[in-house]
Amino acid sequence: MQRICVDMDEVMADTLAEHLRRYNETFDESVSVDELTGKALWEVTPADRQAQLRAFLDAEDFFEDLALMPGAQEVLKHLTQRFDVYIATQAMTVPNSLGPKYRWLQRHFPFIPPTNYVFCGNKCILRADYLIDDLPRNLQRFEGKGLLYSAPHNLAATGYTRVNNWQDVADFFAKVKA
Amino acid sequence: MQRICVDMDEVMADTLAEHLRRYNETFDESVSVDELTGKALWEVTPADRQAQLRAFLDAEDFFEDLALMPGAQEVLKHLTQRFDVYIATQAMTVPNSLGPKYRWLQRHFPFIPPTNYVFCGNKCILRADYLIDDLPRNLQRFEGKGLLYSAPHNLAATGYTRVNNWQDVADFFAKVKA
Numbered sequence: 001m002q003r004i005c006v007d008m009d010e011v012m013a014d015t016l017a018e019h020l021r022r023y024n025e026t027f028d029e030s031v032s033v034d035e036l037t038g039k040a041l042w043e044v045t046p047a048d049r050q051a052q053l054r055a056f057l058d059a060e061d062f063f064e065d066l067a068l069m070p071g072a073q074e075v076l077k078h079l080t081q082r083f084d085v086y087i088a089t090q091a092m093t094v095p096n097s098l099g100p101k102y103r104w105l106q107r108h109f110p111f112i113p114p115t116n117y118v119f120c121g122n123k124c125i126l127r128a129d130y131l132i133d134d135l136p137r138n139l140q141r142f143e144g145k146g147l148l149y150s151a152p153h154n155l156a157a158t159g160y161t162r163v164n165n166w167q168d169v170a171d172f173f174a175k176v177k178a
Numbered sequence: 179m180q181r182i183c184v185d186m187d188e189v190m191a192d193t194l195a196e197h198l199r200r201y202n203e204t205f206d207e208s209v210s211v212d213e214l215t216g217k218a219l220w221e222v223t224p225a226d227r228q229a230q231l232r233a234f235l236d237a238e239d240f241f242e243d244l245a246l247m248p249g250a251q252e253v254l255k256h257l258t259q260r261f262d263v264y265i266a267t268q269a270m271t272v273p274n275s276l277g278p279k280y281r282w283l284q285r286h287f288p289f290i291p292p293t294n295y296v297f298c299g300n301k302c303i304l305r306a307d308y309l310i311d312d313l314p315r316n317l318q319r320f321e322g323k324g325l326l327y328s329a330p331h332n333l334a335a336t337g338y339t340r341v342n343n344w345q346d347v348a349d350f351f352a353k354v355k356a
Contacts, residue, residue, distance in 0.1 A: 003303075005303075086303055088303075091297070092280075092292040092293055092295050093292065093293070095277065095280045095281075095292070098276040098277060098280065098297070099273065099276060099277060102270075102273045102276065103273075113299070114270040114271065114273070114299055115270055115271070115298075115299025115300045116299060116300065117270050117297075117298070117299060118296060118297070118298045118299075118303055119269075119276070119295075119296070119297040119298070120293075120295070120296045120297070120298075121291070121292055121293025121294060121295060121296075122293045122294065124305065125181075125183075125264055125266075125296055125304060125305055125306065126303060126304075126305055127302065127303055127304055127305035127321060128303065143305060
């Protein structure tokens with residue numbers, strides 16, 4: 001059975017929406033997703049707020065209640081019937097996210113066993129046929145076939161097989177022989 | 179640069195010693211390591227104590243202060259100069275171990291960056307040239323070259339390249355072209 005690794009932040013979970021919500025609330029701003037095309041939040045905010053931007057991620061509750069990306073549950077449930085699905089998330093730069101990410105996955109994706117979770121840093125370590133990820137550098141390090149999941153920051157990236165949403169993921173794998 | 183994955187429990191950390199210490203203290207017993215040749219602790223203890231045996235591992239502090247296996251620090255420090263060293267530990271069956279394991283690694287192995295930690299379940303997911311592990315089933319699932327790190331429970335296992343201690347690990351890799 002072929003193996004698919006799936007990134008969490010901005011692929012399964014809408015991490016950016018929560019980051020933006022906390023930023024706007026704290027600084028009484030109204031930065032929208034539309035302003036982030038081709039850019040990370042770090043790049044459109046003042047230098048003296050970078051420490052706070054990082055602190056939002058380090059908060060114990062940040063990763064606890066992230067919204068689901070539309071269709072992620074349904075499509076992944078379907079894919080687990082034909083593929084060996086692993087969750088591969090970069091958790092090591094934010095150690096406070098370890099527990100919350102584990103609980104979030106159990107709550108929203110009970111059909112994927114915890115033995116298929118991989119909390120890692122450098123994704124070169126993954127042995128899989130496919131990786132769905134929003135970060136071009138993760139796909140570059142991965143030795144299998146990468147699928148770039150569209151996010152505002154990566155909209156200008158070229159040279160990748162791109163999926164814009166979970167329906168695109170479903171369509172891609174419908175054509176793959178498991 | 180070739181990549182080595184290293185298991186934590188019973189390879190870098192003396193998990194068994196702490197498990198045994200808590201068991202003996204709680205039940206006023208004196209089970210020794212010598213009695214565990216070819217067997218796991220679960221197999222030599224009464225059925226009505228299995229839940230407590232598991233509860234020891236789930237305790238928030240269990241993985242926080244494990245003793246180091248002799249030589250692990252020195253040999254790994256040396257190996258990081260010639261190899262790409264990753265820590266690959268099965269943490270997902272004991273979610274309370276995630277934070278403690280992270281802190282333990284940072285404290286005792288500061289020369290290995292957190293981006294090289296992999297907290298996983300099934301070790302088939304690892305893409306590496308070597309895996310040092312005390313569990314035969316982990317080596318069976320791994321696609322690179324496995325080294326069985328001797329532990330009481332695996333002393334009867336055959337068909338593996340065995341390392342009895344960290345000096346054996348150093349000797350093995352001294353002969354490997356990095």
